[in-house]
Amino acid sequence: MNNNPSQPIGIFDSGIGGTSIFKEVHSLLPHEDIIYLADSKNAPYGYKSKEEITALCKKNTELLLAQNCKLIIVACNTATTNAIETLRETYSIPFIGIEPAIKPAALMSKNKAIGILATKGTLSSELFAKTSEIFAKNTAIVEVIGAGLVEAIEAGEIENTSTKKLVRQLVQPMLDKNIDYLVLGCSHYPYLIPLLKQILPKYIVIIDSGKAVAKQTKFILHSLGLLEKDQKKASIRFYTNRSENILKKFVPEFKVSYLDF
Structure with a gap:
């Protein structure tokens, strides 16, 4: 498990939907660096099999682990309900899921x-x-x-x-x-x-579950001693494997980059 408070939070979703979660997390934890993956190429996850969803979640997780994320938010209800138990068994990093309230x-x-x-x-x-x-x-x-x-x-x-x-x-x-x-x-x-x-x-x-996910993220980071201590401007990175223009509409104030994943 990564245990450096200055490392980023990772967020992934089957597309742009998780930006609604990102906004709540960034609002509550404005100094935390965040990396967001929009797997829009494979959206929606909702009609895929449990095995397909789990495989996509592992791919997303490993990309975020390669970026040294200290915690990963699975900002997708379908991914959480189908794959989060497997993710927690497979990887030592803490995961925050999202499920219907x-x-x-x-x-x-x-x-x-x-x-x-x-x-x-x-x-x-x-x-x-x-x-x-x-x-x-x-x-x-x-x-x-x-x-x-x-x-x-x-x-x-x-x-x-x-x-x-x-x-x-x-x-x-x-x-x-x-x-x-x-x-x-x-x-x-x-x-x-x-x-x-x-x-x-x-x-x-x-x-919706956005504020609850943000509060849980703060609680887990605090309990593990991983909250960012510096009152710095956060580094926020958005990646999508489809059109940058669509994701950009939902987070116009941030840079969005294409990544083939």
Whole structure:
């Protein structure tokens, strides 16, 4: 395990979605160097097999380890729910995962009905099933696969008419079941929050995992003595194996480089 506080945090995702996690981490830990990998060439992970997802996660991890990262954030729900146990068994570096925030939604729901918008890979995973069983025994969970959403977001087509129509269709089964909490189970989906707020009744609370992941990252770094001590300007590097222009739209203030991985 790398144990130098000045080494960077690594973040990877199946594309640009994890930038929503990056923004929360960078906001909470502004002096930490960060390297971000957008594996957009292989997005979305949600329709791949567990074996394919695990292989991609290992490839991403090894790239970040080669850059001397001290901790890795798996900023993808599908990757976390399918591969994080294997990653933790295989590598000695600490990993922070991201999974749908079922627990807080189930605990706070007054209607005892919550919606989960996620990828097929997340909803069909063992980890998701276990979490639902433990924390949502007395709550109706309306699971909806966000088919087409990752592709639309990766293409930068968030505000167009077809995306709005698709989102309306996807949330309707949840509205029919009278949910009062909507859990976003994919790191791409926070970019849809402005659109969701236009569509959903005001009483429905939208939950994503960004702030919780940032807090957990700080806690783990602190507990391992790996928090950056210098109040310096952070070095932030973004790499994508697809179009730099698309990733750049989501992090316009940072340099984005192409990397063939």
